[in-house]
Amino acid sequence: MSLRTARLDDICEINPGMPKSLDDSEIGSFLSMAAVSEGGRINFEEERPVAAVKKGYTYFERGDVLLAKITPCFENGKATRTAALGRPFGFGSTEFHVLRAANEVLPDYLFYRIWNSSFREFAAKNMTGSAGQKRVPVDFLRRLEIPLPPLGEQRRIAAILDKADALRRKRKRTIELLDSLTQSIFRRSFVERHSSKWPVHSVESVALDARTGPFGSQLLRSEFVDQGISVLGIDNVVTNEFRWGERRYISEEKYAQLHRYTVSPGDVLITIMGTCGRCAIVPDDIPIAINTKHLCCITLDKEKCLPEFLQATFLQHPDVLQQLGVQAKGAVMPGLNMRIIKSLTISLPPINLQMTFVKEILSLKAMLMSSRIAETTTASLFSSLQSRGFSNQL
Structure with missing residues (x-):
C-alpha cells in the first residue's frame, strides 16, 4: 500500500507570526542560534520580556518546531523541538523557520522529518541567496511534500527515533567524558602536583632532531603522484590525533632526494601554517612518509621526554600556552615557527612519572577508540532508521 503524502503548508503553519x-510585559523564552545544538538539543534557555524582543526576533509557541534556514547552521542540522520550554511562547533568531503542526501531524514526527540528512541534501539544492549567505526559502517549505502516515504510526516512528537518538547521544557523551578525563589526568599529574624540583628544559634540548618539510622548489604540487611514498600535511594533524586525510604521494625517485624529511613512529608533528598549533604523534604503523613545510617534526630523546607527554604539555600546560601567546587550550595560535617551538621551556618530570601517565592515557585511548566505533555504528543505525521510518519500512 502506498504511503500518503501531504504538502507541508497543508499540515502545519509556517512562520505564523x-x-x-x-502584552509587552509578558515573559517568554528566548533562543539564540547558539542555544540550539547541531544534535537538535536546546543547550540553554533564556527569558526576556516581550517588549525587549518583539522586534527583530522570530516568535514561536511551545510545541513548535524550529528549523535553521541559513548556511552553515542548516547544513549542520540545527533544528529543535520546543515542547519542553518553560514558557508557553518564546522568541528566537530570525534565521529560524517556525513550523506549527496542525491536527494531522505530530510535532515529534515533523521534527524528525526535517531533521535528517536526506531532507537537508534536497533542501540545499533549493536554497537561494549568495554563496556565503544561502537560505532555505519559505516557498520551498510550503510546497514540500512529506510522507504522512496515520497519527498512531507517526507516534510509533517518533518513539523509535527518540530511543535511537538517545543512544546516539549517550555514545557521544561517553566520548566527551573520556576526552575530558585524559585532560584531567594530565592536569592532576603535571600541573596541580607540579614539583619545583623538576628541571626546566627547552624543547630543543630534549629533541634528537627538529625539522620542517621541504620548502619552495624542493617539492612542487605538480610532483605528487597517484601512489608511492606518503606526504603528511596539516590535515593529518588538525584534530590533534594522527588521521589520514587527503592522500598525497611522491615517487621513490623524489623520495631519494627528500629522505632527510622522513618521519618515524613516535615523532611529534606540530602545524606551523594554516591552523597553527595542532599536535599529533606519528603512529607505529606509519608507512614510509615525509612531512611538508606546514609541519614541524620533532624526534625526541625518549630517555628524557616521551611523545605523549610532550603532546599533552604542548596542548594543555598553562605555562606553555602562555609562552605561545594563547589564553586557553584549543585556541588557534597567532603564529608559530620552528624557532618558537624549539625555544619553548617545559618542566620535565622524571621519566617514570611520564611512563605512568602514558600507560593511563593509552588505556583511555583504547576505550575512546571502542566508543568511537560504537558511535559510528549508532549514528549509521539512527540514519537507517530515519530513512526506513519515512519510506514505510519501519
Whole structure:
C-alpha cells in the first residue's frame, strides 16, 4: 500500500507570526542560534520580556518546531523541538523557520522529518541567496511534500527515533567524558602536583632532531603522484590525533632526494601554517612518509621526554600556552615557527612519572577508540532508521 503524502503548508503553519494580543510585559523564552545544538538539543534557555524582543526576533509557541534556514547552521542540522520550554511562547533568531503542526501531524514526527540528512541534501539544492549567505526559502517549505502516515504510526516512528537518538547521544557523551578525563589526568599529574624540583628544559634540548618539510622548489604540487611514498600535511594533524586525510604521494625517485624529511613512529608533528598549533604523534604503523613545510617534526630523546607527554604539555600546560601567546587550550595560535617551538621551556618530570601517565592515557585511548566505533555504528543505525521510518519500512 502506498504511503500518503501531504504538502507541508497543508499540515502545519509556517512562520505564523506573533499575535497582537501579547502584552509587552509578558515573559517568554528566548533562543539564540547558539542555544540550539547541531544534535537538535536546546543547550540553554533564556527569558526576556516581550517588549525587549518583539522586534527583530522570530516568535514561536511551545510545541513548535524550529528549523535553521541559513548556511552553515542548516547544513549542520540545527533544528529543535520546543515542547519542553518553560514558557508557553518564546522568541528566537530570525534565521529560524517556525513550523506549527496542525491536527494531522505530530510535532515529534515533523521534527524528525526535517531533521535528517536526506531532507537537508534536497533542501540545499533549493536554497537561494549568495554563496556565503544561502537560505532555505519559505516557498520551498510550503510546497514540500512529506510522507504522512496515520497519527498512531507517526507516534510509533517518533518513539523509535527518540530511543535511537538517545543512544546516539549517550555514545557521544561517553566520548566527551573520556576526552575530558585524559585532560584531567594530565592536569592532576603535571600541573596541580607540579614539583619545583623538576628541571626546566627547552624543547630543543630534549629533541634528537627538529625539522620542517621541504620548502619552495624542493617539492612542487605538480610532483605528487597517484601512489608511492606518503606526504603528511596539516590535515593529518588538525584534530590533534594522527588521521589520514587527503592522500598525497611522491615517487621513490623524489623520495631519494627528500629522505632527510622522513618521519618515524613516535615523532611529534606540530602545524606551523594554516591552523597553527595542532599536535599529533606519528603512529607505529606509519608507512614510509615525509612531512611538508606546514609541519614541524620533532624526534625526541625518549630517555628524557616521551611523545605523549610532550603532546599533552604542548596542548594543555598553562605555562606553555602562555609562552605561545594563547589564553586557553584549543585556541588557534597567532603564529608559530620552528624557532618558537624549539625555544619553548617545559618542566620535565622524571621519566617514570611520564611512563605512568602514558600507560593511563593509552588505556583511555583504547576505550575512546571502542566508543568511537560504537558511535559510528549508532549514528549509521539512527540514519537507517530515519530513512526506513519515512519510506514505510519501519
